[in-house]
Amino acid sequence: MLPVELKKDIFWVGVEDFGRRDFHGYSLAPRGTTYNAYLLKDRKNVLFDTVDAQAAAAMLERLEQVLPASKVDYIVANHLEPDHAGALAYMVERCRPEKVFCSAAGLKSMAGHFDISGWPVQTVQNGETISAGLRNIRFVETRMLHWPDSMFSYILEEKLLISGDAFGQNLASGCRYADETDRALLVQAIEEYYYNIVLPFSSQVLKTLDLAAELKLEPEIIAPDHGLIFRRPEDAAFILDKYRELALQRPRKKALVFYDTMWRSTERLAGTAAEGLDKCRVPCRVMSLKNHHHSEVMTELAGCGAVIVGSPTHNNGVLPQVSAMLTYMKGLRPLNRLGGTFGSYGWSGEAQKHIAEALEAMKVEQPVSPVKCLFKPKTGDLAAAFALGEQIGAALTARCRE
């Protein structure tokens, strides 16, 4: 594939990874991913970020269709995670750059990943600007968005923001631009990425959006390090607004029920709780953890103001898939959710206590007591599961009206 010229003398030189499914070792990339790297041709030729180590040769080949690697003067490493910096040592060796720029925290990550002795590394401060010739590049620290080392590079004269992982999506579609892709698919990919990677740092997202306004960064093009590029001003505005909405996590009138089951009693309760939600006209998706990876379940939570969790009691605890899901969800720190729990048990019945505690630790408001049923659900148990869904549905409806 050829390099893609985003603006005069600014090129996409990344690589699409159509076959990638395991993303970062913990989430799914069902549509593959794209490692975006960018090249600015100016008096100083500047390479922004690299790609996964396995894609290094493909990146070099693309870059060299613009200019020989030896002509790259500066390399900017906005973030040192291996999907962006995996090919950094390879590129440093081939480009022999005059300087490699990163944030102060980036230097620690860089030294942790590579032997950087002899590399011409220069750390940059928040707000510092360097000249490439006709264009100036301003660096904006975006610590914890999503690593301590993360920063943005903003090409002032072009109003072009290279944003690292922020605003990214896992999409390998053959397209480069957001306006070339179905909007619903794009939104799904943005939410999937946000809810599996960016969510814990929502307060940083809001601060960064405010900081960008304060610094009078008014990007007309937003070029993330994964997925599609927002090249029209209206698309740049769209993704900034979308991030504010995702970060605020205002309640949405939809519910998620996820569960695992042994002999299908807990599954029956899941369906009944969903009927209770349905009575309140709260749409509900029921997800079995046998059928859905934890990252798919997290993505679904993006649209849901309530989450109800089901597990039978197994060896005095919860089933392992439920435990894993709760651990994953807790780390991603969702906010402003209502919830509850249900499950079947045979003799001791501790699962609901464990789940209620896990939800409590996530500050999930639980307006209804846990629903437990001995072995198979009887009429009273089904009524309790229905009421669980109905009451959470009513509470969510009220919250969405506030």
Next chain:
Amino acid sequence: MPKYVCAICGYEYDPAEGDPDSGVNPGTPFDKLPEGWLCPVCGEPVSEFTPS
């Protein structure tokens, strides 16, 4: 002396260790950190810290 943890990145300030990279000597309690001190990992102010 109590330790404090940053709500954003999980860094724990241990008064026994201080934060020598930022010029804070070992033995400095959390409430005696110099004005303007920021989390050495993520750059957040002391308001983001809670007792661990």
